[in-house]
Amino acid sequence: MNNEVKLISGAMVMLALSTSALVVLPYLQVHDAPPLPGLKPYTSAELRGREVYIANGCVYCHSQQPRAKAFAPDFSRGWGRATVAGDYAYDQPHLLGTMRTGPDLMNVGVRQPSEPWHLGHLYQPRAFMPGSIMPSYPFLFETKAKAEKDDVVVSLPPGQAPAGQVVVARPQALDLVKYLQSLDRSYPAIAGPAVKP
Amino acid sequence: MNTVAILLSAFVLSFVALLVFIWSQRTGLFDRSSKGAEVIFAPGEIGRIEEPAAAASAQGSLQGAVDTAGAGHATRADAAELAERARADASTAPLVFFMFCCAIAWLLVASAAGLTASIKLHEPDWLVQQAWLTFGRIRTIHLNAVAYGWAPMAGLGIAMFVIPRLLKTPLLGARFAFIGAVFWNAALIAGLGSIAAGINDGLEWLEIPWQIGILFAVGGALIGLPLVFTLVNRRVEHLYVSVWYMACALFWLPVLFVVAKMPGLHQGVQQAAMNWWFGHNVLGLFYTPLALASVYYFLPKVIGRPIQSYNLSLLGFWGLAFFYGQVGGHHLIGGPVPEWMVTLSIVQSMMMIIPVAAFTVNQYQTLQGRLSALRWSPTLRFIGVGGLMYTASSVQGSLEALRSMNAVTHFTHYTVAHAHLGLYGFVSFVFFGAMYFVMPRITAREWPYPALITAHFWLVSGGFALYFVSLTTAGWLQGLAMLDAARPFMDSVAVTLPYLKGRSLGGAFMVLGHLVFAAHFMALTLGFGPQRDKPALFRQLFRKAATA
Numbered sequence: 001m002n003n004e005v006k007l008i009s010g011a012m013v014m015l016a017l018s019t020s021a022l023v024v025l026p027y028l029q030v031h032d033a034p035p036l037p038g039l040k041p042y043t044s045a046e047l048r049g050r051e052v053y054i055a056n057g058c059v060y061c062h063s064q065q066p067r068a069k070a071f072a073p074d075f076s077r078g079w080g081r082a083t084v085a086g087d088y089a090y091d092q093p094h095l096l097g098t099m100r101t102g103p104d105l106m107n108v109g110v111r112q113p114s115e116p117w118h119l120g121h122l123y124q125p126r127a128f129m130p131g132s133i134m135p136s137y138p139f140l141f142e143t144k145a146k147a148e149k150d151d152v153v154v155s156l157p158p159g160q161a162p163a164g165q166v167v168v169a170r171p172q173a174l175d176l177v178k179y180l181q182s183l184d185r186s187y188p189a190i191a192g193p194a195v196k197p
Numbered sequence: 198m199n200t201v202a203i204l205l206s207a208f209v210l211s212f213v214a215l216l217v218f219i220w221s222q223r224t225g226l227f228d229r230s231s232k233g234a235e236v237i238f239a240p241g242e243i244g245r246i247e248e249p250a251a252a253a254s255a256q257g258s259l260q261g262a263v264d265t266a267g268a269g270h271a272t273r274a275d276a277a278e279l280a281e282r283a284r285a286d287a288s289t290a291p292l293v294f295f296m297f298c299c300a301i302a303w304l305l306v307a308s309a310a311g312l313t314a315s316i317k318l319h320e321p322d323w324l325v326q327q328a329w330l331t332f333g334r335i336r337t338i339h340l341n342a343v344a345y346g347w348a349p350m351a352g353l354g355i356a357m358f359v360i361p362r363l364l365k366t367p368l369l370g371a372r373f374a375f376i377g378a379v380f381w382n383a384a385l386i387a388g389l390g391s392i393a394a395g396i397n398d399g400l401e402w403l404e405i406p407w408q409i410g411i412l413f414a415v416g417g418a419l420i421g422l423p424l425v426f427t428l429v430n431r432r433v434e435h436l437y438v439s440v441w442y443m444a445c446a447l448f449w450l451p452v453l454f455v456v457a458k459m460p461g462l463h464q465g466v467q468q469a470a471m472n473w474w475f476g477h478n479v480l481g482l483f484y485t486p487l488a489l490a491s492v493y494y495f496l497p498k499v500i501g502r503p504i505q506s507y508n509l510s511l512l513g514f515w516g517l518a519f520f521y522g523q524v525g526g527h528h529l530i531g532g533p534v535p536e537w538m539v540t541l542s543i544v545q546s547m548m549m550i551i552p553v554a555a556f557t558v559n560q561y562q563t564l565q566g567r568l569s570a571l572r573w574s575p576t577l578r579f580i581g582v583g584g585l586m587y588t589a590s591s592v593q594g595s596l597e598a599l600r601s602m603n604a605v606t607h608f609t610h611y612t613v614a615h616a617h618l619g620l621y622g623f624v625s626f627v628f629f630g631a632m633y634f635v636m637p638r639i640t641a642r643e644w645p646y647p648a649l650i651t652a653h654f655w656l657v658s659g660g661f662a663l664y665f666v667s668l669t670t671a672g673w674l675q676g677l678a679m680l681d682a683a684r685p686f687m688d689s690v691a692v693t694l695p696y697l698k699g700r701s702l703g704g705a706f707m708v709l710g711h712l713v714f715a716a717h718f719m720a721l722t723l724g725f726g727p728q729r730d731k732p733a734l735f736r737q738l739f740r741k742a743a744t745a
Contacts, residue, residue, distance in 0.1 A: 004428055004436060004444065011445040011518055015452055015482070017211060018522025021541060022474035023456060029535055031467040055395030057333020063608055067531035072604060073682035083533045088465035093399035096469045096532060100608035100679065101318070103686050125321070131687050133321045133694075139328045 035089035038187020042090055042179075049179025052172045053095070056137070063097035064106040064183070080107035080185055087185050102134055109183040118177040119154045119169050127160045140173035208544065215519050219511060234503035234510075236435050237363065237494060239278035245501045249637035250575045252647050259573035263500050266566040281365060288367035289358050290639035292374055294722075296354030297632060299382050301715050303346025306389075308708040310339035315701045319694055329393035337392050337404050343620065344402065344479065345385050345413070350378070351628040352487035353420055356443040358635045359494050360424055363440050364431035370423040377419025384412035400468070402476040403457055410458040414451065421447045438510045442490035445518065449482040466533050473528040480619060481521035485587075488627040489517075489556065492584050495631055497563055499577045500570050505562035509555045516552030520545045527598035530607060546598035553591040560584050575650045579630025582658065586622030590615065605680060610693060610700075611672025614665050621707075622661060629653070629714070636721060645726025649717040653710050660706025667699030 035041075042050065053059070066074040068082040075081060083106060088094060112118065120127060123141050125134040143165040147153045152174060154167040161167050169177075235243065246260050314336040317323060324330045361368045388405035391397060397404040405413070424447060428440075436444075457463075457475040497504050504510060526534065526542030564570075564581070571578050593615055597606050606612060633650060637643055644650060671693040678689035720726050 007436065007441055008444065008448055010515070011441075011448060012452075014515075014518040014522055015449055015478075017519070018474065018478065019452075019456065021207070021523050022525050022538065023471050026467045026470040026535060026538060027463075029467075030470075031464055033465065054397065054399040055334075056328070056331055057337055059399070059401070060333050060336055065529075065532045071531045072680060076682045077686060085466040085533055087533065088469075091465050092463075092468070094465055094468045094472065095399065096466075096529070098401065098528060098608065098612065101610075101690070129687070131691055133318055133690055135317060135321050135332045136325050137331065138325055139331075 030085040033085035033089060036084070036086040036187065036189065039087060039089060039185070040182075042182060045175050045178045046182045047179075048172075049175035049177065049182075050095075052140075052176040053179055054093070058105075059095045059097045061097075061099050061101035061134070062103065062105045063100055064104065065096045066104055066106050074104060077103070078107075078111050079104040080110070081189060083185055084189050087189070102132075105180070105183055106185055107183060109181040110186050113181055115177050115181065116155050118180055119152070119173060120156050120160075122173055122176070123154050123156065123167055124160050127157050137173070140170050140176070141167050142170060143167050207541070211519065215515060219515050232507075233435050233437065234497070234507040236433060236437050237498055238274075238501070238503070239282070240275040242274035242279075243501060243503065245274060246499060246570075246574075247501065248499050248574045248576060248634070250633035250644060250650065251573055252643065255573045255647070259499075259570055262569040262573060263502070263567055278365070282362055285361035285365065285367050286358070286638050288371065289361055292368070292371045292378075293354045293358045293635060293639050295375065296350050296357065296378055297636070297718075299378065300347050300350035300354060300628075300632075301718055303342050303350060303385070304711050305715055307339050307342035307347055308711045310335050310342060312701065312704050312708050314339055315697070315704050319697045319701065328395060334393055334395070337397070338389050340402070341385070341389060341392060341404060345388065345405070346382075348484050348487075348620065348624060348628070349381070351632065352446075352484060352491075352624075353378075355491050355628065355631045355635060356424065356447075356487060358639065359439060359490065360443060361427055363433070363437045363494070364427055365433050366427050366431045368423055369426035369430055373422040374420045377416045377422070380412055380416030380419065382416075384409050384416060387412070398458075400457075400472050402479060403472065407458045407460050410454065414454060417451060417454070421451075437494070438504070438507070438514060439490035439494040441514050442486035442493070446483050446486040446490075449486075450479070453478050453482065469529060469532070470526065470534050470538060473525040475525070477525035477528065478522060481517070481524065484620060484624045485517070485521070488583065488624040489513075489587070491627050491631045492556075492560065492580055492587075495576055495580055495634055496560060496584070499574050499580075499634070500564070500567050502563060502567070504559060505565075506559050509559040513552045513555035513559065516548075516555065520548040520552065524549065524594075524598065527603070530598075530600060530603045543598045543600070546595050549591055549595055553588055553595075557584075557588045575644075575647075575654070576630045576634040578654055579626050579633065583623050583626030583630060586618055586626060590618040590623055593618065605676035606672060607676075608679070609672035609675040610668050610697075611676060614668035614672055617661075617668070618665060622665070626657075629657075636718070640721065642721055642724065644717065645720050646717060649713055649720075653714045653717070656706050656710030656713060660703045660708075660710060662703070664700050664703030664707065667696040667703060671696030671700070 065083055066079040066081065069075050071082075087106075088096075117128065119141075121129065122137045124136050125132040126136075141154060143162050144151075145165060147166050147168055152169045154161075154169055156167060244263070246256065246263055248256055248259055251259060313324070313330070314332055317332045317335070321332075328334070357368065357371075357374065384405075388409045391406055391409065392404055396406060398406055424444065428444065453475055457471060463471050493504065493510065523545040524542050526538045527546050530539050530543070532539075571581055596602050597612070597615060606615075633644065674692040674696070675689045678684050678692055679686070
């Protein structure tokens with residue numbers, strides 16, 4: 001081959017084909033997928049929590065995309081129905097994830113709605129889930145001799161908090177838990193009455 | 198519209214287009230002449246080895262091994278052309294050296310971060326007080342230091358060295374690339390810092406904030422300029438296959454990066470599709486072509502024998518350009534993306550077997566009868582293993598894209614092991630080999646301790662074998678446990694633990710190998726170690742060229 005213009009233009013044609021297949025066509029098809037009727041926009045606290053989720057790389061171990069029953073037992077694990085594009089209408093950036101070192105979180109707000117549980121679990125996962133390999137996040141909390149007014153004290157099993165101290169949630173931990181509680185796609189995927197999830 | 202109809206028509210159309218394209222690039226596709234393959238040799242040079250990474254005695258043995266295979270002995274190589282090659286090498290020396298220094302620094306950063314992340318997976322309460330050391334951040338620092346530090350600095354440095362040789366033209370405008378490399382590294386420092394501080398764009402492979410991405414784009418463009426200048430001012434008619442790969446990689450990356458980083462453009466599920474279009478193409482259309490270009494140059498050059506079939510390499514190149522670009526959707530099998538897109542990606546993943554087979558057969562035929570050369574040439578040993586790993590990882594990748602296999606491996610450590618087979622077993626091994634070749638040429642010094650090259654090879658090979666086998670097993674068991682609804686989720690965690698420890702051990706050997714490499718690199722740079730009485734071939738040539 002002797003012609004660099006031919007070479008580069010051929011190469012760019014190849015890339016254009018790939019871009020139209022994987023970027024442009026999906027853009028036309030699902031970019032403006034309307035939110036499903038049951039989906040609520042995030043509140044500002046939930047959005048702040050989502051930033052904490054992103055900053056600490058939760059997505060590298062937790063997916064947010066339960067698959068169809070025919071494909072994998074995601075539903076019987078309690079992770080929820082298979083999601084559709086309209087479930088992600090408010091998600092920017094997307095957090096679909098590629099790993100399940102931990103369980104899928106698309107519906108964690110449904111199966112585990114308790115704030116105290118989430119706070120304690122973030123502080124020390126193994127106190128709540130023996131055998132878990134999730135990191136503990138002590139930097140999202142502070143320890144004090146005595147809680148002040150308005151402090152959210154983390155309730156932990158005996159022996160988990162430093163002796164003589166209380167563990168108090170920082171705002172990031174509270175926001176993160178609000179985001180986790182908001183993860184709920186238990187409404188029907190198809191608009192209309194009497195559709196079971 | 199009917200999905201099957203779209204798919205089928207797109208497939209037929211593009212396949213026909215591919216055939217026409219190849220035909221238009223070169224009529225007489227199955228012509229057996231291989232004039233194009235010989236442009237990497239000076240007249241009369243075929244049959245003569247070039248292996249600056251080996252000591253003088255090993256070079257003799259290597260030449261002997263090649264001679265006994267008997268492909269016609271080298272006559273006297275054209276001295277003028279060799280001197281010209283020496284001038285081309287000299288024109289790139291400071292720039293390539295700088296890029297290699299950066300590459301090795303990032304290799305060490307990435308190694309430390311990777312090993313830390315690996316240990317954290319089985320010691321989850323280790324180093325948890327600092328936010329920047331948490332698994333989600335240090336793992337991301339590891340990925341970005343490899344993806345934007347080690348791999349591009351090494352790969353582009355090698356391209357800077359190889360392209361002037363192939364075009365028989367000294368590198369023009371090296372100072373632009375110098376400034377570009379400085380920008381690039383500054384951007385990476387800022388990017389890793391922001392990830393550590395918890396500021397990132399939230400997309401895998403694209404975490405570095407887009408504001409810093411602008412600096413990458415400017416730096417990358419400046420690095421590309423000298424290659425364009427050299428290309429348009431070249432003194433050869435024919436563009437060797439390595440030039441296609443390197444030039445196209447340089448044009449593909451900016452498009453990928455700019456489209457992917459455009460703020461506010463992508464959203465929701467569509468963004469996920471774009472994410473894996475980028476994530477897979479940065480591997481397939483940037484690192485892979487840079488590494489393949491290195492194999493296509495260094496393998497034949499070391500053993501002094503042109504590539505067996507130049508036409509197969511043509512098929513390999515256009516096949517890769519076409520099929521690889523469309524495979525990214527297989528990262529979202531079973532996900533909420535359009536079904537036709539996933540199916541298209543699975544089909545093209547299988548089609549990747551064609552260019553991979555073309556490459557593999559070609560390299561094997563070129564080496565055939567000369568396998569003993571692997572014993573004497575460090576460059577060839579690394580590049581040979583790397584080439585094999587390319588075949589292995591590509592075939593594995595095609596199989597992983599099948600729905601039946603993907604059901605087990607998706608979302609598990611199996612995928613991580615596969616990614617390392619590609620980017621470490623293949624790309625990094627090839628880059629190691631190429632750097633062993635290039636350094637003596639640009640510094641006019643030999644590697645002072647050949648034993649350290651051997652140590653590096655066996656540490657990273659053994660370490661990586663342990664790494665890969667452990668993590669693949671972990672992922673497979675994890676996938677089976679997750680697919681079995683009767684087993685609790687925690688089973689899928691518990692089964693991986695012994696293998697995750699095995700992976701950390703393998704990773705530790707790899708890190709040790711990198712430390713040996715870095716120390717040897719420093720020893721060569723600073724002139725430590727035994728000074729050989731026989732100076733490297735390059736120095737003689739360069740002196741001749743200077744006095745001529």
